Amino acid sequence: MQGGDSRERKSGPFPGAEGAETPLSREDGEERKDRADAGANASGTASVVGAAAEGPRGTSRRGISRRGLFGLAGAGVAGLGIGIAADRGVQAVAAAGAPAAGSTVYPFYQEHQAGIVTPAQDRLHFAAFDLAPGATRADLISLLQDWTAAAAALTAGRDIGSYGAVGGPYDAPPEDTGEAFGLPPAGLTITVGFGPTLFETSAGLDRFGLASARPDALVDLPHFPGDQLEAARGGGDLCIQACADDPQVAVHAIRNLSRIAFGRAAIRWSQLGFGRTSSTSTSQATPRNLFGFKDGTANVKAEQPAVVDEHVWVGAGDGPAWLTGGSYLVARRIRMTIETWDRTALREQETVFGRTKGEGAPLSGGTEFTEPDFASTGNTGAPLIAATSHVRLAHPAQNNGVQLLRRGYNFVDGNDDLGRLEAGLFFISYQRRPSQFTTVQLALARHDAMNEYVRHVGSALFAVPPGAARGSYLGAALFA
């Protein structure tokens, strides 16, 4: 919910190599070639989980496309053509004027990990993991290699493993759990991060010989006034953020990645998010949080490469070289007492935010994207945007120009013992330095009028390594 209005909002063509991925299609469409096709040619082979599975383009062993399999299974042998047609790349389909729902594919192997400046998808499944007691450095490396290979397959819309959900030996459990069978890639991104305890436990134990590689900034966030953190909802050696436009696709990713981890790492805590609360691209409309207000109006946007470079990506010389091109991920589980909020007058609600509820315009006037004028006063001489309003306290102008790339999600996890909805915001932000978050959050924790309606119950910080190169794996430079 941190505001962080950006001072410039330029839109324009985005340089693809630098920031927001544009949905890739043709290239990956080629790789996601239909298995029915492979079968018909009697020459198809499927990729094996493992870093070596991705061969050079054109000669790569083809993985199993879920949609392709669906076509084959649904139509029988006679329907070979259906699966192929359904599995065409996005561009081809778009050219026909009828984009297939969920057919967006974001490339996995690239300079920065996807899922950061990628246009925020609608759904989230986030999981934090702890390495198993006794796990070794070799276990950690092999886990990251297996996750990388699996993530490349999953984000391309392929099943896990050589045989996938239904093509394997009849007397063995299927390699892929199968609930995404027949579903499109749905814009899935998988983003992996490293927590402080991976480098050194709270007891000072260097389990994996990584203590010397730990960035100075990768330490537990400080206690903020009002924090009511629950240990079971925070921390973790590793994290995976899975975002997709279909919740089943995101859950499928976490489920299979945690299955791959059994024996090496286990889930410590996890969180589902059902609605994005930020826009990370000018192509997206601003969504609303569970307070009913537009959130993320002034977010860092992928279309601002200079801002992204300055505020999101860890630069050369910032710290250990292995993290250059990466970012820091802050996760905060923020419980909202929405029952109380809902009994609050509209005047109070808008005063708390400093914006109108309908349009999302600053109370100083204009429309949603008008810059707030904090000096503007009303007839009593009081500022139109209150001193304790969220938009003012979170604004870069109040925080030495600090900006965050927010990527949070609404959650409702059933209800508590009192029958109140267990609802809130799963706040995620990406920043070049954790201190960016700390600066903004300190200002909010001290003064934000919204504190009456929110409670921070979970907290975690992760260093997110840069993207993996083809043939390598996420975080490889850390172990070099």
Next chain:
Amino acid sequence: MQPRLLPLAALAAATALALTGCVPNASAPGATHAALTVDSSATACTVSASTASAGNVTFTVSNSGDQVTEFYLLGDDQLHIVGEAENIGPGLSRTLVVDLNAGSYFTACKPGMTGAGIGQAPFTVTPSSAADAATNAPGDADLAARVETANANYASYVKDQIGQLVTGTAAFAAAYTAGDDDTARTLYAATRAHWERVETVAESFGDLDPKLDLREADLEEGQDWTGWHAIEKDLWPADAEAGFAAYPAAERARLAGLLVADTATLNEKVQPLSFTLAQQTNGAIGLLDEVATGKVTGEEEVWSHTDLWDFQANVDGARVLYAGVRDVLVQKDADLAATLDTRFAALQALLDAQRVGDGFVLYTDLSTGTVKGLADQVNALAEPLGRLTAALVL
């Protein structure tokens, strides 16, 4: 739990076919894996190619006919079965994965599942470097002998455990009937261990399992509750609902008598059993499933809280099953064997840390962190154990 390890009926095929024409598991990264299709119609058995490279070969068999069909991959004598996909209903498809050496084979379909089959055609497997490099396994005959030994040993183990269950149950029932609750409580978990070690076999007799091992939560409305857990509640009534009355002597005698009689029946039923390789490996998997769903959650022994005794017994049984086939596994997939060795040992170390005297800490005295550690290690073992059947039977 649905029983996964069924008594041998007519399932010799899985073992026989498993050990012919195989090379060690070649599913490591870099291994090739040919995918072929087979169309089994009323009149033809059309395979999409008549050759493949040595290594794993996948046949996706589709039944386009109107009878239930089978697909066979036969050896060069056109008699012995290298692999088969059976019971494929009209309109369905099923995948057969076989790990093949270079050589001559035959493919055939059998719509209607009887008769000589149709469309028998030669199928040639050409050498490939990956498979050749791995061809250092002992002869098929040697493997077959080891499997035969494992089968016989496991049958003996089951009979021995049930035999000890009979003896232990008699002593337990006598103490319980006599009102010697302290002795009965002492014997309870230790005796049940014999049941839990072979649980997947014991519970495969559909009528005996509910008589002997039904938990109160499993009861249907009006169902007579007998067996171990009915007695358990009477011996450990502390957590029972308000108004629960201790069983009168006559009810004690009835329950004890039934327990002894049903256990004797079980003993008779296990005498003629023998087991296929797949039944053994799936039995090991099934025992770990029992741990994961019932024991590590504390749902099995809700009155006595002796879940860790059952946990240990399930793991004992799984380890015996694994040990029986381990030699064969080492030849076929040494990496998987090494992983299973390590993870069995790690789970045992966690259990050993909870030992008190001859037994264990009560489930209710375990911390959440300890239970999570056990559950994580059960997952760590069960996941690779799930690959055991395919690694051996493929």
